[in-house]
Amino acid sequence: MALVTVTELLQKAEVGNYAVGAFNCNNMEIVQAIIAAAEAEKSPVIIQASQGAIKYAGLEWIVGMVKLAADKACVPVALHLDHGTSFEQCMQCIRAGFTSVMLDGSKLSLEENIELTNRVLAAARAVGVSVEAELGKIGGTEDDITVDEREAMLTDPREAKVFVERTGVDSLAVAIGTAHGQYKGEPKLDFQRLKEIRDLVKIPIVLHGSSGVPDESVQKAISLGVRKVNIDTNIREAFTYAMRRALDEKPKEIDPRKILGPAREATIELIRQKIKVFGSKGKA
Template identity: 45%
Template sequence: MPLVSSKALLIHALKNHYAVGAFNANNMEVAQAIVMAAEAEKAPVIIQMSQGAIKYAGMNGIFSIVGSLAKRSSVPVVCHLDHGVDYDVVVGALRTGFTSLMFDGSPLSFEENIEITKQLVKMCHAVGIPLEAEIGKVPDSEKSHLSQEEMKKYYTTPKEAEEFFEKTKVDSLAVSVGSAHKMKIQSAVLDIDRIYEINEVVEAPLVLHGASGVKDEYVVKAIKAGITKVNFATELNKALTGSLRESLSKNPDLVDVRKYGDEARKNVVRTVREKIQLLGSSNRAEETLRFISENEYFHQHKSGNSIIE
């Protein structure tokens, strides 16, 4: 089926109290593994690429892989731009055909973040594409090594979240509630009360970034509190590289990429399936497709639209 918008998936998840997994892909094997896992679990799925992935694989290259996989898939697949920091990259992803976008203005001042997000919301909504934004700051664990107390200075406040949403009308909002990017160990403890408070004042699905480092029990609690999209990247990277190390360690003369690549892909499939089960999105594909159809949220990108030329 064609790529679908994230809007319907997240609205359905919000209404039915589960979360959709958003998994980062940097290459073909990981993208394939994500779709294979989603099909095995009969779950809707979001494949997302960061600016780093786009720099590594090329925007058209990685988009073509995801689009091709989606066409042959039996489950709804979204192609999402993760952490679009540069305005031009967000617009480029929109032109390319991504069916969901994120603008990350969290490094900017609150006012600048609002103004640029408003511009991009207008542009994206003109062609039926949803936009995710971030308020507060989800730190990078490799650069900060912050304690739980130190991380609180990055937290999203309900007041800021409410004002940001009212002024921008974003389709989903990433919030900082205790997680961090690139954590290799599941040790983060989330501020669940804060999620409840933000959910009360923001009429849009909430997004949890850096979930690879969050304890499973807190992921489940976060979903109950209102988190609807959960991002995983480091866990997939660990699954892939861990398998590669093992294969090459056992057979240092191995040179056929297909042999060690296949084992690595299988390991990523296992990891993604575990995360889908954790989020409660297994066996949701059929009802999600029905919801998409009933609400006309299918999106087939048409290049050349004047709004994004």
Template identity: 60%
Template sequence: MALVPMSQILNKAQAEGYAVGGFNMNNLESLQAIIETAEEERSPVIVQLSEGALRYVGIDYATACVKAAADKATIPVALHLDHGSSFEKIIECIRYGFSSVMIDGSKLPFEENIALVQKVVEAARVVGVSVEAELGKIGGTEDDHTVDEREALMTNPDEAKEFVERTGVDALAIAIGTAHGPYKGKPELDFERLEKIRNLVNVPLVLHGASGVYDEDIKKAISLGICKININTDFQQVFTAKVREILNNDEKVYDPRKILGPAKDAMKEKVREKIRLLGSNNRV
């Protein structure tokens, strides 16, 4: 089927009390792992590309591959820009056929963030593209730059309410204690803050930096209203671990298919694990 807006996927998840994965692709094998497993699990899925991944793969190649996969799929698939940095990048992705975009103005002052998101929402609405925004800073590493965890700011519930009302955004990423990249210890999520935000905000809520968060915390976050959970690092780690294992065990192997094929299969099992954890399996 053709790509669908992310809001179509998330509104159903919110109504039925589960979450859908925002799964990042970084090459062809990772895309195949995501789509094939979602099909097998009968799960809707949001395929995400960061700006770094777009530079690596190429926006034309990336969008063509995801569209081809979605056209063959029998599950809802959204193509989403993860952490869009500018209005210009948002427009470029919309023109290439993304069905969803995230504009990340979280590092801007509150009013500037609102103004930027309003501008994006106005443009995206015309063509039926969903918009995700972020309020509060997520610690850790995003692509090529680092957000100092000591400066990471939690989302203010009252500001979240005002932000959503004034922007008309389709989904809101909130900061409640997660971080991008690998964790050095156990992440401590502020569930009380999440509950307050959920009671004030009626759009689907998004949790970034979920790789490494304990399963019981993921389940609790979903029970308190998280509808989309972003995962990238977990997939990269299992993919790379399999590549390293193959190369270490056979120094003569040179066929990329014999290296990347098993890595894709390893990633598929991690995707399957996450889909079942989020409760999106058998929802199609």
């Protein structure tokens, strides 16, 4: 089936009180793994491309792979830009065929973030593309985007209300204690803050930096209004660890298929587990 928008998927998740997994891709095998896992669990799915993925694989290659995968898939698939850095990049991705973009204006002032988000919204709405924004700073590192732990700021619920009222954005990424990359310890999520945000903001909430967050914490966040859960680091771990095992077992192996094949299978299993945690199994 053709690509769908993230808004379409999250509206159904809102009604069903579950979350849709948003999984980052970097190569063909990971795209295949995301689709295979979603089909096995009969789940809708969001495939994301980050700054690093676009630089590594190329924008046209990512769009081509995901469009082909979606056309052949028997479940709904959306293609989303993760952490778009500018109006220009969002437009570039929309023109290329993305059905959803994230404008990350979290480093800007509230007024600047609202202004830039509204610019993206005006253009995206004209062509039926959904838009995610971010308020508050999520710690850690994702590709070229870094927020120092000391600078990381949790989302102010009152600012979230103002932001959504003045933009009408489709979904909102909030900072409640998660971080990008690998955690040094178990993350402690501020559920009270999430509840306050949700009470004031009646749109789908997005949880970034979810790799490494305990399943029970993710599920509690979903019960409090999170409808999109981002997973990147866990995919990198599953993929690369499986590659290493394959090479450790056969250090003289030179067939890429016998190295990347097991990595793809490990990634499928990881994503299937995440889909079950998010509650989207059987929702396609």
